[in-house]
Amino acid sequence: MIAQFVLSALLLGMLGYALIAARRTRFVSTLIGLAALAGLYFVWQPNSANELANWVGIGRGADLVLYVWVVLSMLVGLNLHLRLRTQADQTTRLARALALLEARKASGDETSADR
């Protein structure tokens, strides 16, 4: 029972993360949310996990939950990666604005001597 509460707390936290992140990356956040809901269901309905696991050929419900957890972790990783890229995008815009502000007009010393 303790494990169920601990896992539920973690999965609820994951669900909250998905809701918060939904504004930035809707697709990945939806996947994370669905995976967290599935995790919660299996934590409290382990027999369903066994039945589903047998149906998909995994064997034990515990293994299925573990796999769901691994997938969840990978999705969170992907989401973080995308957020990092968004931040990189913002950094680029900032650097561009700085470059445009400090534009250096051509002196053309060498060229004017050539022409």
Place this chain on the structure above:
Amino acid sequence: MSRARNIWVVVPAYNEADVIAGVISRLRAHGYRIVCVDDGSSDDTAVVAERYGADVLVHPFNLGQGAALQTGIDYALLEGADYVCTLDADGQHDADDLPRLIAALDEQGADFAVGSRFLGDAVGMPAGRRVMLGAATMFTRLTTGLALTDTHNGIRAMTRRAAERIQLRQERMAHASEILMQIRSSGLAVVEVPVTVSYTAYSLGKGQTFSSAFRVLADLAAGVLRS
């Protein structure tokens, strides 16, 4: 009396101090305005480019060629460009091809003119590079539906209208595919023009590798997920 056309050439450069003077001098001979975007070089690229007649923008750190191109395009538009051209800084492109790219825009009413080394000439191109570019062209044809022969060529010309519609978000090399995707989605008309690309030991040393192709694919996939 009609005013002279304001033609700008964007030259993104990263550690090109050894060759940038020649590139800019050849462009100046055509009377173009030039903006060199120094993408965080650690050498004297910016100093040399300025000395030889280019306006210079300096990224405070290296962001990638796509980011440098967008910075240059933004600057050219701010300066009132009627046409914006792009060209690599490593000397592999021939400035003499630019008038034909611009003429293609005028004569064919296109928004975009892209250079094709496969319709023109690819001097000294290694076989491995030919295979890699062929695969990239096939990929871009499939994803954009544009029937082009050379999708990753840095020499291009575009009208002001087209330049205003392009907004590159791919900082690194995936920008070449991204430009074509944006051309497609914006309904801009594109033509291909034969050009000459000359490979030298220097340009090959700075060019793309097979692993770069996978990085481009990953960047494009991440771009789709982000949007």
